[in-house]
Amino acid sequence: MRKWLLPEFVEDVLPEEALAIESARARLLEVFRVHGYELVAPPMLEYIDSLLTGTGRDLDLRTFKLIDQLSGRTMGLRADMTPQVARIDAHLLNRAGVARLCYCGTVLHTRPRGLTATREPVQIGAEIYGHAGIESDIEIQQLLRAALAACRVANVRLDVGHVAVFRAIARRGAVPGELETELLEALLAKDRPGIAALSDALDGATRQALRALPDLYGGPEVIDAAARELPAYPEIGAALADLRALVRANGLELSVDLADLRGYHYHSGVVFAAYSERLPSAIALGGRYDEVGKAFGRARPATGFSMDLREIARVAPRQARPGAVLAPHADDAALRAAVSALRDRGEVVIVDLPGHEAARAELGCDRQLVQRAGKWEVEAL
Numbered sequence: 001m002r003k004w005l006l007p008e009f010v011e012d013v014l015p016e017e018a019l020a021i022e023s024a025r026a027r028l029l030e031v032f033r034v035h036g037y038e039l040v041a042p043p044m045l046e047y048i049d050s051l052l053t054g055t056g057r058d059l060d061l062r063t064f065k066l067i068d069q070l071s072g073r074t075m076g077l078r079a080d081m082t083p084q085v086a087r088i089d090a091h092l093l094n095r096a097g098v099a100r101l102c103y104c105g106t107v108l109h110t111r112p113r114g115l116t117a118t119r120e121p122v123q124i125g126a127e128i129y130g131h132a133g134i135e136s137d138i139e140i141q142q143l144l145r146a147a148l149a150a151c152r153v154a155n156v157r158l159d160v161g162h163v164a165v166f167r168a169i170a171r172r173g174a175v176p177g178e179l180e181t182e183l184l185e186a187l188l189a190k191d192r193p194g195i196a197a198l199s200d201a202l203d204g205a206t207r208q209a210l211r212a213l214p215d216l217y218g219g220p221e222v223i224d225a226a227a228r229e230l231p232a233y234p235e236i237g238a239a240l241a242d243l244r245a246l247v248r249a250n251g252l253e254l255s256v257d258l259a260d261l262r263g264y265h266y267h268s269g270v271v272f273a274a275y276s277e278r279l280p281s282a283i284a285l286g287g288r289y290d291e292v293g294k295a296f297g298r299a300r301p302a303t304g305f306s307m308d309l310r311e312i313a314r315v316a317p318r319q320a321r322p323g324a325v326l327a328p329h330a331d332d333a334a335l336r337a338a339v340s341a342l343r344d345r346g347e348v349v350i351v352d353l354p355g356h357e358a359a360r361a362e363l364g365c366d367r368q369l370v371q372r373a374g375k376w377e378v379e380a381l
Helices: 015-034 057-062 082-093 134-150 163-172 177-188 192-198 204-215 221-229 234-250 290-295 309-315 333-344 357-363
Strands: 045-047 064-067 074-077 099-106 122-129 157-162 254-257 270-275 284-288 302-308 324-328 349-352 365-372 375-380
Touching: 015 099, 015 122, 015 134, 015 309, 082 099, 082 122, 082 290, 082 302, 122 134, 122 309, 134 157, 134 234, 134 270, 134 284, 134 302, 157 163, 157 234, 163 177, 163 204, 163 234, 177 192, 177 204, 192 204, 204 221, 221 234, 221 254, 234 254, 234 270, 270 302, 290 302, 302 309, 324 333, 324 357, 333 349, 333 365, 333 375, 349 357
Parallel strands: 157 254, 324 349, 324 365
Antiparallel strands: 045 074, 064 074, 099 122, 122 302, 157 270, 270 284, 284 302, 365 375
8 A cells, every 4th residue: 555645535735726725815814804803713623512512413424533532532623613613702702792703724524525625625714793683694795705806706606595484484384303304405406306295295385385495596586586485474574584685785696595405404594605607516605503602502693604715726816926036055144135135025035055956947936146246136047
């Protein structure tokens, strides 16, 4: 067996991609900072009961687990940083008002999300805690648009939904828990024949509403169609009002999908996904998740989004890497001062170590430091 082989869906990040990831990280964190979001850095490793609190079975299956040799308790390598940030808000910051937090770090997945995904995403995201109104959902979506614009990700489409619609239909129709799970899976797949078969024994209003959900997808006009076709439950009316507010805030750059129920057991209200024409899957996912705060013993409403920096770097336009300056290897105080001055201005200066003249082309230098009339000057190579 080759000792340098990595596990499946795990890979090294080489210089060009690593630079693109770091550049995107810096731009995104600066966008978050100027919008008032404070950076936090949770640990990679936590006890499993804290790490998975309130997140449902999906995250449990994606989490690597191991035994802590100090305590004997089961620990997990984080698969999602959002619950960790919710814990920080609930128990460490303990603020009475609104808290805006952001984060960035590697997460690990037992299985990749898709055929081209990595099991080691670099997750970056932002969250608002302490405000339950649609205004914070609007703010977080506008922050997402600003973040993607800063990375020059073009032609972004935002899809929004609301888990309260299906939740109200299932509860009002007294749908049993096992059947609710099966219907959820069928709705996510937009499996119309499956939905029809699963809902056949339910009452007429519930059956009709469930069968309508897969077709309630499209532009803002879908909201009016939903108001006509779905039962007039107060929960559904409130959800549609939220979606109308999002349309007003985002204009026509928004699609509505009432069958998009990803994270159904995790989210509690508005859900959304951002798509770029260069990726088949969502480039960012987000939504409201008030229940996580409750699970930590402090009922704090919350909404936010997260992205994989490696995917952002993949779809964002690459900036040309500026050429470096080649400096000779010499014990010369004036040369050292010239090199320091260039580096202080942000220039990359590479010292040409003896014996490697033949490999200079690999260094990416387009200029060199040469001594002219006792002064060190930069010239083109």
